[in-house]
Amino acid sequence: xxxxxxxxxxxxxxxxxxxxxxxxxxxxxxxxxxxxxxxxxxxxxxxxxxxxxxxxxxxxxxxxxxxxxxxxxxxxxxxxxxxxxxxxxxxxxxxxxxxxxxxxxxxxxxxxxxxxxxxxxxxxxxxxxxxxxxxxxxxxxxxxxxxxxxxxxxxxxxxxxxxxxxxxxxxxxxxxxxxxxxxxxxxxxxxxxxxxxxxxxxxxxxxxxxxxxxxxxxxxxxxxxxxxxxxxxxxxxxxxxxxxxxxxxxxxxxxxxxxxxxxxxxxxxxxxxxxxxxxxxxxxxxxxxxxxxxx
Amino acid sequence: xxxxxxxxxxxxxxxxxxxxxxxxxxxxxxxxxxxxxxxxxxxxxxxxxxxxxxxxxxxxxxxxxxxxxxxxxxxxxxxxxxxxxxxxxxxxxxxxxxxxxxxxxxxxxxxxxxxxxxxxxxxxxxxxxxxxxxxxxxxxxxxxxxxxxxxxxxxxxxxxxxxxxxxxxxxxxxxxxxxxxxxxxxxxxxxxxxxxxxxxxxxxxxxxxxxxxxxxxxxxxxxxxxxxxxxxxxxxxxxxxxxxxxxxxxxxxxxxxxxxxxxxxxxxxxxxxxxxxxxxxxxxxxxxxxxxxxx
Numbered sequence: 001x002x003x004x005x006x007x008x009x010x011x012x013x014x015x016x017x018x019x020x021x022x023x024x025x026x027x028x029x030x031x032x033x034x035x036x037x038x039x040x041x042x043x044x045x046x047x048x049x050x051x052x053x054x055x056x057x058x059x060x061x062x063x064x065x066x067x068x069x070x071x072x073x074x075x076x077x078x079x080x081x082x083x084x085x086x087x088x089x090x091x092x093x094x095x096x097x098x099x100x101x102x103x104x105x106x107x108x109x110x111x112x113x114x115x116x117x118x119x120x121x122x123x124x125x126x127x128x129x130x131x132x133x134x135x136x137x138x139x140x141x142x143x144x145x146x147x148x149x150x151x152x153x154x155x156x157x158x159x160x161x162x163x164x165x166x167x168x169x170x171x172x173x174x175x176x177x178x179x180x181x182x183x184x185x186x187x188x189x190x191x192x193x194x195x196x197x198x199x200x201x202x203x204x205x206x207x208x209x210x211x212x213x214x215x216x217x218x219x220x221x222x223x224x225x226x227x228x229x230x231x232x233x234x235x236x237x238x239x240x241x242x243x244x245x246x247x248x249x250x251x252x253x254x255x256x257x258x259x260x261x262x263x264x265x266x267x268x269x270x271x272x273x274x275x276x277x278x279x280x281x282x283x284x285x286x287x288x289x290x291x292x293x294x295x
Numbered sequence: 296x297x298x299x300x301x302x303x304x305x306x307x308x309x310x311x312x313x314x315x316x317x318x319x320x321x322x323x324x325x326x327x328x329x330x331x332x333x334x335x336x337x338x339x340x341x342x343x344x345x346x347x348x349x350x351x352x353x354x355x356x357x358x359x360x361x362x363x364x365x366x367x368x369x370x371x372x373x374x375x376x377x378x379x380x381x382x383x384x385x386x387x388x389x390x391x392x393x394x395x396x397x398x399x400x401x402x403x404x405x406x407x408x409x410x411x412x413x414x415x416x417x418x419x420x421x422x423x424x425x426x427x428x429x430x431x432x433x434x435x436x437x438x439x440x441x442x443x444x445x446x447x448x449x450x451x452x453x454x455x456x457x458x459x460x461x462x463x464x465x466x467x468x469x470x471x472x473x474x475x476x477x478x479x480x481x482x483x484x485x486x487x488x489x490x491x492x493x494x495x496x497x498x499x500x501x502x503x504x505x506x507x508x509x510x511x512x513x514x515x516x517x518x519x520x521x522x523x524x525x526x527x528x529x530x531x532x533x534x535x536x537x538x539x540x541x542x543x544x545x546x547x548x549x550x551x552x553x554x555x556x557x558x559x560x561x562x563x564x565x566x567x568x569x570x571x572x573x574x575x576x577x578x579x580x581x582x583x584x585x586x587x588x589x590x
Binding site for chain 2: 023028029031032033036079083086088089106107108109111112114115116118119120122123126129130133134135136139140142143146147149150151152155156158159160162163173176
């Protein structure tokens with residue numbers, strides 16, 4: 001089977017798991033829950049929960065305590081998209097071919113739906129601790145989740161990005177933004193999977209190394225696609241970086257060097273994966289796919 | 296000593312504890328951290344961390360694992376104020392006599408500072424679990440924190456409030472909003488204190504009962520003050536509820552009935568406190584003070 005098809009099947013399987021953790025659309029809070037679920041259910045490859053689950057499997061994890069963490073990391077990713085799209089931020093009206101949350105539910109509700117999803121991520125991940133109180137691996141996974149989503153992780157990268165919009169960026173600052181804004185959550189996903197499955201400290205370090213390279217490659221690929229793709233394929237307007245006068249990896253390095261670097265980073269990640277005793281063929285394929293993806 | 300003075304001293308002591316958990320204003324993320332700290336340090340009585348600490352003391356708690364939870368609950372309260380004040384929400388320019396976060400740092404940064412503070416609350420509370428991995432009381436306290444801040448707690452109340460702005464509310468819906476928007480976090484604070492100190496299930500139920508009455512009384516008192524106070528005392532414009540055509544406890548019940556109900560609720564809370572074997576005189580004074588407060 002082609003890796004694209006395989007990923008498609010996995011996406012469906014991951015979705016079946018994570019939607020179980022969505023709140024029911026009922027009660028006085030119905031509207032905000034609808035807004036949360038609208039955003040959460042707007043598709044996507046579910047890359048973060050998939051990486052989390054596959055890294056968990058890589059190290060032999062078999063329990064369902066991984067599930068709430070899969071849902072939680074996707075909730076954090078989703079809340080960040082809702083807030084990114086707001087008029088005060090990127091002011092985007094479309095995402096994955098659908099109207100963004102604030103366009104459908106209004107700005108106030110979009111802010112609150114984002115807040116609610118971020119909080120819900122912790123409520124959800126804590127389900128694992130409710131099931132197994134005293135499990136120290138779950139405690140450590142919670143700490144990883146929180147740190148990778150915070151100011152020294154995703155939200156930190158986002159603020160530096162927003163603050164520097166329209167200003168020229170040097171490569172160091174751009175790398176910093178990429179590592180935090182996109183990289184931190186990808187690293188978090190893989191590291192949580194490893195920790196929950198009981199990977200050794202050395203194995204955790206290797207996974208962290210892999211995740212860093214993959215995260216950076218993923219973001220560079222995003223920049224490439226913003227230049228080379230079409231709105232039909234991408235589901236959102238292309239060329240937005242140039243319109244917003246955004247410094248990107250492509251604008252600094254040029255498209256050819258950017259493509260080469262994606263290849264190099266994924267190769268490094270593959271080599272690190274090969275150094276592990278354990279194997280997960282699908283995970284290797286998934287990581288390599290990131291350079292061929294079209295959206 | 297007068298209870299006002301006593302509370303003042305406690306506020307200072309609580310502040311000394313919680314500011315230890317603020318991130319340092321350095322690195323590329325300096326601006327968002329400044330915005331977080333600006334909002335966090337804008338004063339207030341620190342009622343929630345104080346209630347948390349005093350309930351912890353009531354049940355004989357002596358460890359410093361309570362401290363990260365005190366900081367965390369104040370961070371959650373602060374993030375909710377930042378987002379409440381945004382142009383898309385209440386559009387308030389002043390809070391506690393100072394310019395609101397979005398006025399000083401801009402809207403995008405205020406949204407992100409709120410997000411960062413919410414996330415930081417969990418990073419901070421999880422410090423307790425890092426210190427004592429496997430401590431099940433800490434795990435339970437984390438679950439209480441997350442649930443009381445979420446859609447079945449504070450954020451849920453906030454969304455129903457926002458959605459019904461300008462519409463007439465019946466008493467049932469108003470009570471629902473009050474219980475969630477203000478009550479949930481006060482209940483969370485006291486319950487976390489009780490759980491961390493190892494209170495029995497019965498004692499936890501009593502505290503929950505107390506907190507519910509206090510939370511509702513606190514919110515009704517807010518409505519009263521919006522009518523009867525002055526901008527100098529309150530540090531924010533008064534009469535905003537009437538201007539925004541907001542249904543409040545006062546607009547439904549009238550000011551006299553509202554005052555009477557505050558007294559009745561606090562009396563009920565006091566009776567529940569008296570039914571406990573353990574005593575904390577300052578906590579009793581603090582709860583009663585809520586009916587005499589002027590801001």
